[in-house]
Amino acid sequence: MTGNHLAAELNPPPRLIMGPGPLMADPRVLRAMATPMLGQFDPAFLDVMARTQAMFREVYRTQNEQTLMIDGSARAGIEAALVSLIEPGDRVLVPMFGRFGHLLREIAERCGAEVVIIEQEWGKVFALDDLEKAIKRHSPRIVALVHADTSTTVAQPLEGIGALCRAQGAYLYVDACASIGCEDIRVDDWEIDAISSGLQKGLSGPPGMSPVSLSERAVKRIRNRRHVEAGVRPAGYVAGEGPRIRSNYFDLSMLMDYWGPDHLNHHTEATSMIYAAHECARIFLQEGHEAVFARHRSVEAALRAGLEAMGLTIFGDRAVKMSNVTGVFIPGGVDGDAVRKGLLTHFGIEIGTSFGPLHGKIWRIGTMGYTARKENVLICLGALEAMLLKAGFKLPAGEAVQAAIKVFDKAAR
Numbered sequence: 001m002t003g004n005h006l007a008a009e010l011n012p013p014p015r016l017i018m019g020p021g022p023l024m025a026d027p028r029v030l031r032a033m034a035t036p037m038l039g040q041f042d043p044a045f046l047d048v049m050a051r052t053q054a055m056f057r058e059v060y061r062t063q064n065e066q067t068l069m070i071d072g073s074a075r076a077g078i079e080a081a082l083v084s085l086i087e088p089g090d091r092v093l094v095p096m097f098g099r100f101g102h103l104l105r106e107i108a109e110r111c112g113a114e115v116v117i118i119e120q121e122w123g124k125v126f127a128l129d130d131l132e133k134a135i136k137r138h139s140p141r142i143v144a145l146v147h148a149d150t151s152t153t154v155a156q157p158l159e160g161i162g163a164l165c166r167a168q169g170a171y172l173y174v175d176a177c178a179s180i181g182c183e184d185i186r187v188d189d190w191e192i193d194a195i196s197s198g199l200q201k202g203l204s205g206p207p208g209m210s211p212v213s214l215s216e217r218a219v220k221r222i223r224n225r226r227h228v229e230a231g232v233r234p235a236g237y238v239a240g241e242g243p244r245i246r247s248n249y250f251d252l253s254m255l256m257d258y259w260g261p262d263h264l265n266h267h268t269e270a271t272s273m274i275y276a277a278h279e280c281a282r283i284f285l286q287e288g289h290e291a292v293f294a295r296h297r298s299v300e301a302a303l304r305a306g307l308e309a310m311g312l313t314i315f316g317d318r319a320v321k322m323s324n325v326t327g328v329f330i331p332g333g334v335d336g337d338a339v340r341k342g343l344l345t346h347f348g349i350e351i352g353t354s355f356g357p358l359h360g361k362i363w364r365i366g367t368m369g370y371t372a373r374k375e376n377v378l379i380c381l382g383a384l385e386a387m388l389l390k391a392g393f394k395l396p397a398g399e400a401v402q403a404a405i406k407v408f409d410k411a412a413r
């Protein structure tokens with residue numbers, strides 16, 4: 001690398017990102033990130049933080065006082081929730097139906113939990129009865145569950161699980177990284193004790209901030225952990241008696257004090273990412289929950305119609321398919337990676353590959369947040385058709401885009 005190249009101006013190629021995430025950030029969010037810095041204890045910044053918290057309470061449909069942002073990608077929110085809720089030796093039940101269940105399991109193990117798993121075939125979810133049986137059988141302290149797993153393109157219905165957990169004295173944690181901003185999430189109605197997500201999918205932002213919300217009973221449990229950081233806590237501060245949380249950065253007891261009325265010092269806040277989270281929430285709330293969900297459903301229906309018109313087959317159980325990512329089988333004889341590469345080099349379009357048992361079998365096409373728009377679906381279908389024809393796949397040329405337009409026209413009527 002020459003000196004000149006090393007110092008070359010940052011000039012990323014234009015892309016249409018339609019994978020499972022990250023996707024396109026809304027220009028409004030990028031503009032918000034470019035607004036001037038404020039000191040982290042400046043009253044003007046504290047006001048931005050408070051408004052961000054208030055908006056995320058609405059996004060999550062919760063009254064939870066403890067709704068706050070964790071610096072880092074969605075995984076940061078997962079780690080913060082699990083490391084703060086799990087006491088070493090706790091039994092944690094992880095119902096796994098995709099790659100991100102493995103992530104929850106791995107993090108819970110690192111937190112010192114005795115992890116029990118139940119598994120579902122990729123592309124399907126658990127029946128409420130099966131979850132009930134597992135919760136009764138294993139008596140976990142915590143149930144850690146993915147809401148929508150991008151790896152399999154299906155979403156676990158959440159209604160009723162929180163009540164089952166509470167009946168058995170367990171806490172319910174939910175990873176909503178892939179559903180927030182696209183699928184309905186009712187934290188209070190569904191009795192979810194801890195939830196975390198990210199900005200980079202349905203919320204049209206960049207990766208780097210994780211909105212978390214905690215029920216009162218989760219807060220009580222977390223507050224009972226021993227947490228005294230010398231030099232920060234005021235004299236007379238009473239710490240809990242539970243075992244100390246095995247992380248400083250992700251210690252939610254300290255983070256609640258930092259986000260709370262006393263604003264006790266913790267990390268240096270990621271100012272620009274708070275601005276991003278603030279704008280993401282504003283964009284979502286301005287459009288409104290129901291309108292956002294309806295837009296995702298209609299975009300997904302059009303994409304699906306277009307793919308099927310090409311003769312392709314959609315992956316997964318339709319009844320529980322996510323509205324914002326679509327798995328589609330790579331047709332026999334077609335090199336999936338070559339088609340993806342062609343989409344990127346000829347059209348500047350990125351679609352997703354897949355993991356684990358689905359690797360090499362399906363592509364995943366994301367239509368989330370700012371990316372979930374008619375023009376993107378039509379461009380993507382036209383480009384995919386061209387690449388499939390180039391790969392020698394026989395299809396009725398032109399029909400995919402027409403089928404999608406038909407769905408959009410019908411929805412507009």
Ligand SMILES: Cc1ncc(COP(=O)(O)O)c(C=O)c1O
Nearest residue numbers: 073074075100148149150177178
């Ligand atoms: C369901 C789910 N959970 C967690 C994550 C991890 O998020 P991040 O990569 O932002 O840490 C992802 C990322 O794709 C995801 O889809």
